Amino acid sequence: MKKILIVDDEENIRFLYKTELEEEGFMVELAKNGEEALEKLPLFKPDLITLDIKMPGMNGIETLKRIREIERHLPVVMCSAYGEYKQDITTWASDAYVVKCADLTELKTTIRKLLGLL
Amino acid sequence: MAAHPDSYDLLKSIIHLSTSSIHIETKLDGMLQTISDAFESDRCLFLRPDKINENGFLSRLTSEKKTLWVEEVSSFNKKEVLSEEEDLLCPSFVCIPLYDETSSQGILYIGFSKSRRFSPQETDLILLIAKEMEEVIRNVHLHQKAEQTISDLTALHEMGKAVTSTLKLEELFELIIATGLKTLKAKGGVLRVLDRRTGELEVKCSLGEYHLNPLDEKIAKRVFHTRTPFSLHHFSGEKPSLSILCAPFLSKGKGFGTLTFYDKEADPPKFDERDFQLLLTMANQMSCAIENALVHYETSEIARQHEKRVKQLSTLWELNKALLTTVNFERIVHMTLTAITIGDGLGFNRAMLFMVSEKKRILEGTLAVGPDSAEEAGRIWSTLSQRKGNLSDLIAQIQPSPETNSILNSIVKGIQIPLEQEECILSRTVLEGRPFNIRFPYSEVGIESESTRSYRTDSHREGWLQIHCERGCSLGSEVGCYVSEHLSRDPKVYSFATMPLWGKGKVIGVILVDNLYNQNPIADEDIQFLSMFTNQAGLAIENTILYRNLEEVHQELKETQALLVHQEKMVALGELSTNIAHEIKNPLVAIGGFARLLEKAKPVEDPEKQFYQAIIKEVARLEKVLDDVHTYTHDESLAFKEWGLRHILEDSLAMVSEGVHFEDIQLVKQFAEGLHKVKGDYHQLKQAFSNLISNAYQAMNGKGTLSIRIHPILKNGSSFIRVEVEDTGKGIDPENLHNIFNPFYSTKDGRLGLGLPIIHKIILSHQGQIEVDNHPGEGVTFIITLPPLAGGDSEEGGKAKEQPLKIVLEASQ
Numbered sequence: 001m002k003k004i005l006i007v008d009d010e011e012n013i014r015f016l017y018k019t020e021l022e023e024e025g026f027m028v029e030l031a032k033n034g035e036e037a038l039e040k041l042p043l044f045k046p047d048l049i050t051l052d053i054k055m056p057g058m059n060g061i062e063t064l065k066r067i068r069e070i071e072r073h074l075p076v077v078m079c080s081a082y083g084e085y086k087q088d089i090t091t092w093a094s095d096a097y098v099v100k101c102a103d104l105t106e107l108k109t110t111i112r113k114l115l116g117l118l
Numbered sequence: 119m120a121a122h123p124d125s126y127d128l129l130k131s132i133i134h135l136s137t138s139s140i141h142i143e144t145k146l147d148g149m150l151q152t153i154s155d156a157f158e159s160d161r162c163l164f165l166r167p168d169k170i171n172e173n174g175f176l177s178r179l180t181s182e183k184k185t186l187w188v189e190e191v192s193s194f195n196k197k198e199v200l201s202e203e204e205d206l207l208c209p210s211f212v213c214i215p216l217y218d219e220t221s222s223q224g225i226l227y228i229g230f231s232k233s234r235r236f237s238p239q240e241t242d243l244i245l246l247i248a249k250e251m252e253e254v255i256r257n258v259h260l261h262q263k264a265e266q267t268i269s270d271l272t273a274l275h276e277m278g279k280a281v282t283s284t285l286k287l288e289e290l291f292e293l294i295i296a297t298g299l300k301t302l303k304a305k306g307g308v309l310r311v312l313d314r315r316t317g318e319l320e321v322k323c324s325l326g327e328y329h330l331n332p333l334d335e336k337i338a339k340r341v342f343h344t345r346t347p348f349s350l351h352h353f354s355g356e357k358p359s360l361s362i363l364c365a366p367f368l369s370k371g372k373g374f375g376t377l378t379f380y381d382k383e384a385d386p387p388k389f390d391e392r393d394f395q396l397l398l399t400m401a402n403q404m405s406c407a408i409e410n411a412l413v414h415y416e417t418s419e420i421a422r423q424h425e426k427r428v429k430q431l432s433t434l435w436e437l438n439k440a441l442l443t444t445v446n447f448e449r450i451v452h453m454t455l456t457a458i459t460i461g462d463g464l465g466f467n468r469a470m471l472f473m474v475s476e477k478k479r480i481l482e483g484t485l486a487v488g489p490d491s492a493e494e495a496g497r498i499w500s501t502l503s504q505r506k507g508n509l510s511d512l513i514a515q516i517q518p519s520p521e522t523n524s525i526l527n528s529i530v531k532g533i534q535i536p537l538e539q540e541e542c543i544l545s546r547t548v549l550e551g552r553p554f555n556i557r558f559p560y561s562e563v564g565i566e567s568e569s570t571r572s573y574r575t576d577s578h579r580e581g582w583l584q585i586h587c588e589r590g591c592s593l594g595s596e597v598g599c600y601v602s603e604h605l606s607r608d609p610k611v612y613s614f615a616t617m618p619l620w621g622k623g624k625v626i627g628v629i630l631v632d633n634l635y636n637q638n639p640i641a642d643e644d645i646q647f648l649s650m651f652t653n654q655a656g657l658a659i660e661n662t663i664l665y666r667n668l669e670e671v672h673q674e675l676k677e678t679q680a681l682l683v684h685q686e687k688m689v690a691l692g693e694l695s696t697n698i699a700h701e702i703k704n705p706l707v708a709i710g711g712f713a714r715l716l717e718k719a720k721p722v723e724d725p726e727k728q729f730y731q732a733i734i735k736e737v738a739r740l741e742k743v744l745d746d747v748h749t750y751t752h753d754e755s756l757a758f759k760e761w762g763l764r765h766i767l768e769d770s771l772a773m774v775s776e777g778v779h780f781e782d783i784q785l786v787k788q789f790a791e792g793l794h795k796v797k798g799d800y801h802q803l804k805q806a807f808s809n810l811i812s813n814a815y816q817a818m819n820g821k822g823t824l825s826i827r828i829h830p831i832l833k834n835g836s837s838f839i840r841v842e843v844e845d846t847g848k849g850i851d852p853e854n855l856h857n858i859f860n861p862f863y864s865t866k867d868g869r870l871g872l873g874l875p876i877i878h879k880i881i882l883s884h885q886g887q888i889e890v891d892n893h894p895g896e897g898v899t900f901i902i903t904l905p906p907l908a909g910g911d912s913e914e915g916g917k918a919k920e921q922p923l924k925i926v927l928e929a930s931q
Contacts, residue, residue, distance in 0.1 A: 012708035019715060054700060081703040082696070082748045099745075100703060102710020102737050 002115050003027045005046035007037040007063065008079070009055040013100070017050065020104050021111075034058030038066055046074070048115060050107070051094075053080040064094060075114040079107070125243050128156045132250050142258040149251055153228060157240070160208065161229035164251070167222050174200040179215050180222045185248075186213040187241070190233045209233045214248040218256045226251060270396055273301040277400060281407035285414045291323035294377070294404050299325060301400065302363070302393050304379035310338050311367075311375035311408070319376065328380045338376040341366050345373045347401075349394050353386060361388045365401035369409045377401050430647055437463060437651060440511075441658040445665045448485075454655040455487035458631060464648055466631040466640075467495065470530045471619070472544055473627040474537070481544055481628060483533035486526045488634075495635040547616040547628045553645050555615040615640045617652050621660035688750075695747045703744055710737035749805070750876050760795045760907060761803065763828055763839055770807035771826070774815065782821040790829040793839055794906035798884045806880040809873045810843045810900055817847030817898070833903065841902045849894040858890070 004026045006017045011032070018028045029044045031037035033055050041049075049067065053060035064076060077096045096110045112118045135148045146164050154162040170176045175198040179186055188194050191209050199207065208229035216223040226248050236244075277297045284290050295307045306326025310319040319338055321329050328334050341348045341364045352360040361382060367375040379397065381387040437457040444450055451471055458469040468488025472481040489495035539545045543554050619627035629652055633640060710733070717730035767789075796803075814824050825844040830837050850858060859878040877900075881888045886904040 010704045010708065012712075013704055016708050016711040016715075020711070081700050081707075082745070100707045101741060102707050102714060102734070104711060104714075 001025065001027050002047045002117075003029065003044060004111070005029050005031060005037060005040060005044055005049045007031045007034065007049060007055075007060070008052040009033055010052070013052070017104075017107075020108070024108060026111075034060070034063030034066070037063055038070075041067065041070065048075045048077065048111060050077045050079050050098075050111075053078060077107070077110055077114065125239070128152065128243065129246070132247055136250055136254050142254070145254060146251070149247070149254070153244075153247060157228065157230075157244075159228045160231040161227070163227040163229075165225040165227055167224050170225065171200055171202065174198065174203045176203060176206075176213065176225055179213055180217075180225065183215055183217060185215070185245070186211075187236055188212070189235050212236070212244060214245065216248060216252045216255060218252065218259070223252060223255045223259075266392070270301075270392075273297075273396070274399060274403065277301065278403055281404055285411050287322070287408075287411050287415045290407060290411045294408075295323050295325050298377065298379055298397070298400055301396060302379050302389065303383040304363075304389075305381040305383060305387065307377070307379045308334055308338070309375065309377050310342075311412070312342070312373070322375075326380060328378070334378060337362060337364050338378060341376050341378075342373050345371075347394070347398055349389065351388050353388070359387060361386075363389050363394055363397045365397050367401060367405040367408055369405055374405075374412070375408065377404065430650070433463060434651055434654065438654050438658075441655060445662050447659070447662040447666055450655075450658055450662045451485050452487065454652075454659065455485055455629075457651065457655070458629065458648065459487050464631075464644070464651060466644075466648075467633045467635045467638075468526065468631065470526075470630040471627055472530075472533070472535070472630070474548055474625060479537045481533075481535040481537060481548065483530035484627070486524065486530035488524075488526055490525045492635045543616055544628050544630065547618050548625045551618050551620075551625050553615060553617045553649060555640055555642065555645055556613060613640065615645055615648070617645070617648050619652055619656040619659065621656055621663075626656060626660055626663070691747075691750075695744075699744045699748060703741070706737055706740055706744070710734060710741070713737065746873070746876060750879060757799050757801075758797050759800065760797055761800055762795050763793060763803075763841060763904070764789050766800065766803050767807055767826060767828065767841070770804050770811055773804065773808045774811045783815065783818060784823045786823060786825040788825070788827040788829070793828060793830060794837070796839060796884070796904050797907055798904070802880045803884070806877045806902075807841070807843075809877050810902075813873055814843055814845035814847070817845050819847065822846035822897075830906070831903065837906055838903045839906055841904070842899055843902075844897060844899040846897040849896055849898045850890070850892050852892070852894060855890065855892060859888075 004021055006014055006021070006028060007030075008014050008017070009032055014030045014032070018030060021028050029040060029046065031040050035058055037049070037051070038058075051060045051064060051067075055063075058066075060078060060080070064078070067074065067076060075095045077098055078094045079098050079100055081100050095114055098107050098110055101107075109118070131152050132149060135145055135152065138145065140148075150162040150164060153159065165176065167180070170180060175186075178198060188211050191207055191211070194207065196204075196207070206227060206229065208231060210230040210233045212226075212228045214226040216226055228244070277294075280293045280297050281290060284293065291309050291311075295309055298304065298307055306324070306328045308324040308329040309322050311322045312318075313320045319335070319342055337348060337350070345366050345368060347365040348362075349364070350360065350362040360380070362378060362380055364376055364378040366373045367377065377397070377400070379389070382389050382393065440453055440457065441450060444453070455469040455471055457463040458466050468486065470486040470488075471484045473484045474480075475482050489498055535542050535544055537545050537548060543556065547554055614630055614632040617629045617631070618625045619629055629648075631640070631648065713730050713733040717727055717734060720727040720730065771785075811824070811826070818824070823844075823846050825842070827840075827842040827844075829840055831840045832838075858874045860875065878888055881902055881904070884904055886902055889901040889903075891899040891901060
């Protein structure tokens with residue numbers, strides 16, 4: 001069973017993603033900010049991370065940099081309300097960029113692609 | 119002694135004669151007769167000094183003042199007697215020299231036919247009578263002298279009166295010559311006065327032909343330079359006799375002229391010492407008068423020049439006042455040329471203006487003012503002469519309309535002369551920055567500001583005049599030909615002047631003036647006046663040009679400012695929307711996400727399922743609005759690549775139509791083959807076109823025809839690709855038409871539609887253009903033109919300059 005770490009400051013978003021992704025058959029762990037995500041990373045050892053960009057404290061971009069220092073090849077999907085940093089981020093660090101949407105089809109498809117499930 | 123005259127009676131009759139008022143000759147005759155009668159002499163004579171021969175014995179007697187008594191002629195020493203004097207050698211005779219204080223008056227001679235002795239009584243008596251005769255002659259001489267002096271004084275008085283009677287130089291000179299002629303009884307005279315500018319003596323007045331004789335000038339010069347009077351009498355040889363008197367006019371020790379008189383009206387025509395003295399006195403007296411008159415003349419000359427200057431200045435002032443009434447280029451140019459041609463202004467017949475175009479390096483005909491024909495000229499002049507009021511008002515009131523339509527104006531406006539064409543006077547006026555006065559076909563005179571050095575070209579005139587004009591027009595260009603052609607005159611006899619128009623430190627144009635109709639010659643003075651005026655006009659014109667540029671810049675600035683304000687609004691909106699959108703979007707995603715979960719969990723037949731569906735649909739709509747706001751307010755870096763528009767449109771159509779079926783909407787696609795690709799961002803272009811198509815579907819409310827056409831067009835000489843999206847909906851309310859691309863504008867139903875502003879923004883950032891062809895009630899066509907790859911691939915990912923939006927409005931039928 002593939003493990004996914006969901007990093008988002010919005011509790012309901014975490015809850016929604018967890019529900020949807022567990023329904024898809026993934027093991028899900030949650031982190032409410034960058035610091036927590038970095039703490040949980042060595043313990044949980046996820047196969048993929050979804051990372052929100054705009055978060056209080058350590059934001060998504062900073063967290064992504066730190067993750068890349070530890071796990072160079074771990075797939076990371078950036079999730080943001082809008083596509084404002086899409087160009088920058090995808091070119092240097094992340095593996096995918098998904099604009100948040102109530103319809104999670106795109107997110108799920110992206111995750112499956114990155115985990116080699118499609 | 120034969121008879122003893124009664125000495126008392128004799129003396130009585132002598133004294134009687136001497137005191138009588140009869141003429142001197144009669145008096146002397148009477149006295150001689152009385153002597154003859156009293157002494158019974160045979161001959162009694164009075165010998166005048168001029169009848170006495172110098173070498174004879176009479177002359178010796180005169181010089182020695184010795185009385186000769188000869189009682190017996192045989193005892194008289196005849197050695198000294200000249201042949202003509204032998205006649206006087208009577209047997210007995212007496213010679214008594216008569217003289218006054220200074221000179222000899224002659225000799226009293228009494229001759230007797232017989233020898234006789236003179237008693238002491240007789241000797242005394244004769245000597246007494248001789249004394250009396252001396253007295254008579256002396257009196258007469260004195261009288262004559264007195265009369266002469268009185269007449270001289272009268273003459274001088276007359277002259278004094280005459281010369282002070284006028285201050286007019288010409289009259290004065292004539293008077294001096296006439297009075298001098300009368301006083302000196304001369305046959306002719308010459309008056310010369312020094313010309314201060316040339317330093318030469320100039321003949322101001324003359325009578326007779328004497329001034330033509332080179333000798334006259336020579337003498338005058340000598341007298342003038344030495345300041346010494348001069349007289350010459352020439353009476354021998356074969357040359358005609360000549361008598362000259364010449365005196366200098368002196369003032370404060372300096373000479374300023376000469377006065378010469380020739381040949382006395384007498385025989386011989388010789389002036390005497392008295393005439394010479396008289397001339398000197400006259401010259402002295404006249405010097406003052408002439409000097410006064412000269413000063414008066416010079417003063418009035420200066421006054422006249424001043425008056426002229428004042429008039430010119432006031433004209434200039436009036437003209438400048440008129441120039442100050444406007445900053446409009448066309449008006450100021452027209453006013454300038456009008457001022458040059460108006461009679462009260464500079465009074466030229468015609469004026470033409472050529473402005474320098476720095477960019478194109480040419481002179482462009484800008485405007486011409488002046489009548490097309492002599493008849494028109496006369497008509498205009500007569501109308502103008504009836505007008506009243508200030509010159510400045512007059513010029514300011516003149517409307518450019520009638521004259522600007524003249525043939526001349528249209529000809530001049532079509533003229534373009536390369537600045538480098540140095541054969542053309544107009545170009546040379548610009549290049550050399552100085553005026554030219556072409557007086558006649560081949561006498562060109564350049565006017566220097568400081569010295570009036572006349573200008574000559576080295577090459578043969580005809581050559582350079584004809585270089586660019588086969589007909590030899592003196593402008594060396596089309597101007598002369600065209601200008602003269604419609605006047606059917608020979609261009610070779612066209613006189614004109616050119617004047618550079620100075621802006622700030624550079625020549626900004628050339629003014630050409632002529633007097634074609636009245637043929638008045640253009641004087642250097644006219645050119646100077648013109649120069650004074652054009653200096654002002656040049657600045658005024660320069661100012662209007664600057665003002666015009668300033669206005670353009672101001673306009674640009676205003677537009678830029680508006681753009682900046684707009685962009686600032688966008689930035690503000692962007693920040694606001696980013697903040698708000700983040701706050702809204704996350705809950706919205708949660709709401710929508712859980713609604714989907716709930717909806718999925720509900721069985722199909724559950725009536726609550728459609729409630730969840732409603733939530734999902736509305737959340738989707740809200741998400742769309744948020745995405746639109748975000749797209750509009752954020753300049754995302756674009757990925758410009760080459761795309762076929764056809765491909766993008768197909769994708770857009772597919773995206774809009776996905777899952778939706780518009781059964782009653784007919785889709786018409788007209789895509790031209792072989793279109794050029796465009797450079798752009800796929801997602802943005804797709805968003806723009808899908809928005810357009812989506813709008814069209816919505817406008818038709820499920821029923822109608824959607825036409826999409828793509829074809830190449832030619833615009834401003836380069837090819838573009840044109841996309842037309844036409845619907846058959848209601849069209850756009852004309853009231854809203856101007857605001858459809860304004861992101862802050864909401865329609866009457868209160869909806870904030872960001873669709874069209876986003877399309878507008880995307881198309882502009884692709885250097886394209888969007889137009890609206892609106893037919894209210896029938897439908898609307900959006901026309902988008904994009905530059906093809908060849909023309910529009912310069913700026914990779916750059917933002918295109920915002921271009922004005924063109925909206926085609928058509929009223930409903």
